[in-house]
Amino acid sequence: MISLEEFHQDFLQSVLADAESRGLMRSQAFFETACEALVSIGELTSDYTAADYSKTGIEVHGYDYDETREMLTVLVHQFFQEDHIDTLTKMHITTKFNRLRTFVKRSIGGLYRDMEETSDAYSIAYYIYHYVQVGKVSRIRLIVLTDGKITRTLTDLPSEELDNIPVDLRVIDIEYIHKIYLSEYTDNNFEINVKLPYLEIPTSSEEYQSYLSFLTGDDLVGIYEQFGQKLFEQNVRTFLQFKGGVNKGIRNTIEYNPGLFFAYNNGITATASEVKFDDEGNISKIIDFQIVNGAQTTSSIYAAKKNSKLDVSKVSVQMKLSVVKEKEKQHDFVSKVSEYANTQNKVNKSDFFSNNPYHKEMKNNSKRVWAPSVGGSQRRTHWYYERVRGEYLNEQTYLTKAEKTKFQLENPKSQLLDKTFLSKSENSWLRKPDVVSKGAQYSFASFADHITGWLEKENLAITESYFKDAVARIILFKNVEKAISKAAWYDGGFRAQTVTYTIAYLSELVEATGKHFNFKKIWDEQQLPYELTPIIDIITKGIYDSITNPPEGSANIAQWCKKRECWERVKKLQMEVELDDSLLINEEETKYIRREEKKEKKLKNDIEIQIFVVNTQRQVWKTLLDHYKKYQSICKVTRTQMDILEKMALGTLVAPSERQSKVLNALYEKAINEGIVV
Template identity: 85%
Template sequence: MISLEEFHQDFLQSILTDAESRGLMRSQAFFENTCEALVSIGELTSDYTAADYSKTGIEVHGYDYDETREILTVLVHHFFQEDRIETLTKTHITIKFNRLRTFVQRSIRGFYRDLEETSDAYSMAYNIHQYAYSGKISRIKLVVMSDGKMTRTLTDLPSEELDSILVDLRVIDIEYIHKIYLSEYNGSSFEINVKLPCLEIPTSSQEYQSFLSFLTGEDLIGIYEQYGQKLFEQNVRTFLQFKGGVNKGIRNTIEFTPELFFAYNNGITATASEVEFDNEGKISKIIDFQIVNGAQTTSSIYAAKKNSKLDVSKVSVQMKLSVVKEKEKQYDFVSKVSEYANTQNKVNKSDFFSNNPYHKEMKSNSQRVWAPSVGGSQRRTHWFYERVRGEYLNEQAYLTKAEKTKFQLENPKAHLIDKTFLSKSENSWLRKPDVVSKGAQYSFASFADHIIEWLEKDNLAITESYFKDAVARIILFKNVEKLISNASWYDGGFRAQTVTYTIAYLSQLVEKTGRYFNFNSIWEEQQLPKDLLPVINTITKEVYDSITVPPGGSANIAQWCKKRECWERIQKLDLGIELDNSLLIEKEESKYIKREARKEKKLTSGIEVQIFVVNMQRQVWTKMLEHFRKYQSVSNVSRLQMDILEKMAVGSLRAPSEKQSKVLNLLYEKAINEGIIS
């Protein structure tokens, strides 16, 4: 297990690397890294916004608004950035809370009128005022974040009131961030205390248990208020749908016939890693509770109570609860339950992207492909693809000091590929800056839809060539961030929006030439070509000037950037830019590169499948053979497939050909999907 001191060193290094590679101030990188950790456990939504404002008696670094629960979170940090862990004293904490409190009070009363309209602080203060004016703040959280360790003399932070709104005070220190890491990668759990009657459903499976139970409307609301998005963290679809709207049918049932809710509604499907029972046989504790299907039901009941003030005490919601006994299999199980349970409504393909082959392909390439040596260095490095946040650190947890040093040299922190960041760089080049501006979750979902549709048309699309181009687009994104930060005209605010709109505009310029951008020039040098720098500098300035002057009726710049109309206006900018030929390649050359990459991948994939099939234990093939023989009429397994499987099961096919291996691999995947093997 990684110690607090080791974690602190790695966390600090992440911040320094992030700041250097993206042109951020270290404090900005600290804010973003800490907020991402809080997003991962549902403490913040993924739409949190950085917005610095500081003057005498006021200090704030960002905010977040949970639309469903109507919770406003306002954030400030105390970033020591010291090699050793400093103490966050009671004085530090008191001063920070006082400054936050003052800002929130003044914002509620119209402080935005005193701020510069093109600043992030203006947008933040304006939104807070609007939320309060509309009566849409049920609770406020004031949060102090620090890389220091909170003093042990401060044991209690009681809630208070501000303009008749309940206010909670929170301190997020390095110990808290470390615990988030441990909870994600070392099996720590969260527990929900309940008292639920249940019926256990008999099953022969050794992997899970099934129960039928029910929750009252008040139970469901109470659980959601306490745990929020953490209940849905393994389900992208749930997050996107959970927006507080009330389904008309559900609302009518709650209002007029709540006692019939159980009969009319399909209820929720949930999973857990463990349940405990009291001496009456009722479920008393649910560990790692996840609502997999039932977002609309949950959000509608919550909104009916909170927004429409309806009585939900007579509402009963049926619940199918599956307990997965082996934690390492829980994520895959949740994904499958989600896929099979979500049949009533249209399901976005991005909902099940977590198990998409894209991740496997990107991970494989990141481990196999060496980046070119640059700057006279003789050591080649990888770009590390992090499918799960924190995976980079987790892989080093049990290495010796020498092994860890080697790992970090070959996988430098600056070469970390975060899948959410990747979705932003890819969507920007796909000319979806309005989607990127809507927040990380929307960007990721849109990117997932794109990838899945692409792979359905071409299952060999994620080649080594694509991987290199994707890395080049990450380098492009980070360098545009840095160029904006260092620009003489940039005075802060809306940098993220300027970056994505700049890249989208560049992509459009390339499209108009009828050629393709030469991403290989970025990959080979691991930096932007000199001929591209003046182009970027011109675009960023004009884009910034445009998005910060929204049309009448769109006073909020951040909201304006989320609209398709904003992108349509940027597209019409005529900047008189001509791209140098060195930045472009002909379409025929691009097609040749992709064709060769597909050939190479096809060859590599064939060999990998053969190795996989040969190394599989014979009893797996035997189990599959028994099942497909028994259910051959409904499993749609051909006679040829059965013949190959039988030979493999009895051991007469010691060296299957590439074609035979592909048949066996398809049958293996079919067996997994049908639940024969796991």
Template identity: 60%
Template sequence: MISLDEFYEDFMQSVLSESDSRGLMKSQAFFENVCEELVSIGELTPNYTFAEYQKTCMEVEGYDYDEERNILSILTHKFFQEDEMQTLTKSIIDTKFKRLEGFYEKCLDELYINLEETSEAYSMAYNIYRYSIENKIDKIRFIILSDGALTNRFKSIQSKEINGIKIEYRIVDIDYIYKIQMSQYSGGGFKVNVNSPCLEIPTKSDEYEAYLTVMCGDDLVNIYGEYGQRLLEQNVRTFLQFKGSVNKGIKNTIQYKSDMFFAYNNGITATATSIERDENGNIILINDFQIVNGGQTTSAIYAAKKTSKLDVSNVSVPMKLSVVKDKEKQNEFVSKVSEYANTQNKVNKSDFFSNSPFHKQMKEYSQRVWAPVCDGSQKRTRWFYERVRGEYLNEQAYLTKAKKDKYQMEYPKKQLIDKTFLAKSENAWLQKPHIVCKGAQYSFANFANDITSKLDKDNLCITESYFKDAISRIIMFRTVEKIISSSVWYDGGYRSQTVAYTIAYLSYSIEKAGKFLNFNEIWENQTLPQELIDILSYIAREVYIQINKPQSGHANVSQWAKKEQCWEEMKKLNLSISLPKKLLLNKQDEKYNKKEDRRIKKIDDNIQVQSTVIQMNMSIWIELNSYYMEHVKEYKLSMAQRDILKKMSMGVITLPSEKQSKILYDLYIRAKEDGVDIND
């Protein structure tokens, strides 16, 4: 594992790289970077907003509102941006918290009235005032973000309560950020205190221990109120409100037959890395608690008490708890349990996107495809596809200084592909700017649906050309960010919305003309042609003017930009756009290119499958042959499948053909997906 000092150095490089490549202020790049980390563990919602505001005795960088739990988070930062890690002192902390409190108090005194209506600070101050007068705040969290390390002398600030609202003080320093990223690999989590009777279930598996237990409705409400989405972070779906028949049934049971909840509800499926039991055998502590099935049940019970004011003290929730013996395998174990346990409501394949072949194919291209050499440089580089946050840094953890320098030369920090950023750039080009404006995680979920549908229809759709075009769209997205930030007409605020709508409008205009953008021009130069920059600058200016004129009844620009109606209005701009021929392709060219891409990919895939099968150990084929023979009625294999598998297990086939390799590989994958423990 890398040290904190190594992490700090890389983290600062990430911030500087983000700032440079996207045209952000360093402080904003820092703010967004840290907030995305907090979103990834459920500490913030995807709807957090950067909205800088500083006046005498007031200082704030942004806010977040959790609608389900009525939690308002107001954030500021202490960004040292030094070469060496600094100390976050008690005096700095005290000053920052006082300024956050001062801002909140002014918001309650209608601060928004004195602010410019088109500014993000106005929306922030107005929303905080509105949440307050509508009694939609149950808890307020004042949060300080910092690249410094919290002083050892600082202990804590006690929570307090004002007018029935709980006030919490949080500090997210560099050590906290470090632990978040390291937990992606160590399976780190949190502990929950319970008092639940349990029955241990005998199991022959050396992977986990099994328990049947029950949780009280009030306990579940308290745990969810404390941890929120962190409790469900590895679950395949989130709460669907009381709209589906299942969720309505949960509410009705709580309201009218709470004592029958145990009998009527399927309960929850959960995992942990360890538990503690008292002398009576009751579970009193659960480590790394994760609800992998029953997230809707949990959220529904919470909403029933907090929103509908129903009594849940008589609600008993059955729980199946699996305790993973090998902590390093927790993520893989949870993923499999999630996939097989979630049957209560219909689950889309995109809900399991983390296991999608899309990631594997994007990773393979990022490891194989070299970016063109540009600007006179003699050093060839690649783009790094990061499926899990922190993966780029983790791969360098045990490299020597010389090898790390070589690695970073091959994979420069500025060429890191974050999957949520990729989703934003793709959705913008797919003419979904309103989706992009709903936040990185929401945009990513939408993108997952699109890609999953495409892969279902065509498993050859993620080609090398797609990879290059996707990189080109990332380059475009970052360029538009910089264009807007440096433009004389830009007065500040709503830059992210302007970027999304600018790219969507360009895509719309080209599609309307029956053409396709030649992304190869961007890929080959790793930058946008000046003609395209000029056109995007023109579109961005008009979009910025338009987006700051929301329709009547939509005074909040941020909320207006999230609506499809905003996009429909934007398409009426009727801007005059003319791109040079070298940047455009006609339908025939595009169709030919895609056909050729699919042909090449099919050849590559067949070669890869054949190579994989040839390199697999003979014992695997012996195990598979034995397994399929034992389940012959269940699988109903064809004569050809059985014959090829049998001959492969006997060593008769030493060099399988492409067709034979495809049959063998499909049988191997089918068994793995069915949970067969193959010793490979």
């Protein structure tokens, strides 16, 4: 297990590497890293906004608004950036909360009127004012983020009120962030205390045990109020659907026929890692509770009570609860339950992007492909693809000191590939800056749609060349960030929007030439080529001037950048830039490279399939044969496929050919996708 001290060192290095590679202030990189950790457990939404604003007696670094819970969170940080873990004293805490409280008070009073509209802080002050004015804030959280450790003399932070709104005070220190990391890889799960009657469902499976039960509307509201988004981490539809609106049918049932809710509604499907029972024969605790289907039901009941002020105490919600017995299989089991439970309604395939082969391909390439040595260095390095937050650190857990040093030299922190960051850089080049500007969840959903559709058309699309180009686009993205930060004209606002619009504009220029951008040049140099630097300088300035001067009726810059009309206007900008020939490659050359790489990848895939088929035990093929014999007409398996499978199951097919291996592999994958345990 990674100790707190080891985690602190890794965390600090992540912040420093991020700041260096993106041209951010270290405190900005710290704020973003800490907030992303909170997003991962549902403490913040993925649309939190960062902004620095400091005056005498006032300090703020960002805010977040949870629309469903009508919860406003305002954040400030104390970043020590020391090698050792500093103590956040009571004086630190008191001062930070006083400054944060003053900012919120003044924002409620209309502070935005005295601020520059081109500053990020203007948006924060405006939205605090707006949400309070329209009565959409039921609770405020003031949070202090720190890389230090909270003093042990402070045992309690009492709640208070501000403008008749309940206010909670919280300190998120390095110990708390460490626990978030541990929760990804240990049994550090949360518990829900309940008192639920249940019916145990007999099953022959050794993987899980299922129970039927029910929750009252008040039970569901209370659980969500306490744990929030944490309940839906593995629900594929949460981000797309959980928006706090009340479904009309559900609302009418709650209001006029609450006793019929159980009959009318499908209820929720949930999973857990363990349940405990009391002496009266009730479920008393649910550990690691996940609602994998029923986010819309939960959302509607919560909104009915909180927004429409309806009584939900007489509502009964049926619940199917599956407890996974083997913890190491929990993620795969939950993914399958989530997928099958959600197929009753239309769900885009991209909603299941976490199971997409894209991740496997990117991971394989990140381990196999060496980045070019630059700057006289003789050391080769990888760009490490981190599919799951904390994976980079977890991989080092059981390494010796020498092995860990070698790992870190070959996989430097500055070359960590995060899938959310990747979606922003890819969508920017795909000329979707308005989508990127809407926030991480919108960007990632759009990226998932793109990749899913692409792989359906070209299953060999994620080649080594694509991986290198994707890394080059990350390098481009980070260098544009850095260029803006250093620009003399830049006064601190809307950098994120300027970055994505700059890259989209550059992509549009390349598209107009009928050629392709030479990303190989960036990959080979591991930095922007000198021919591109002056072009970026011109574009960034033009973009910034455009987006910070929105048309009449679109005074809020942040909202303007989220509109397609903003991108349409930016596309028409005429800038004095000319792309050097070395930055472009023609269509024929691009097609040739892709064609050759697909041939090579297909050959590798075919060999891998044959190896897998030969190494798979005969009992597996027997299980598949029994299944397909039983359901041959339903599964639409041909006679030829059945002959090959039968020979493999009987052991008469000692060395299957390439074609036979493909048939057997396809039957295997088909069975797995249908939920057959082999």
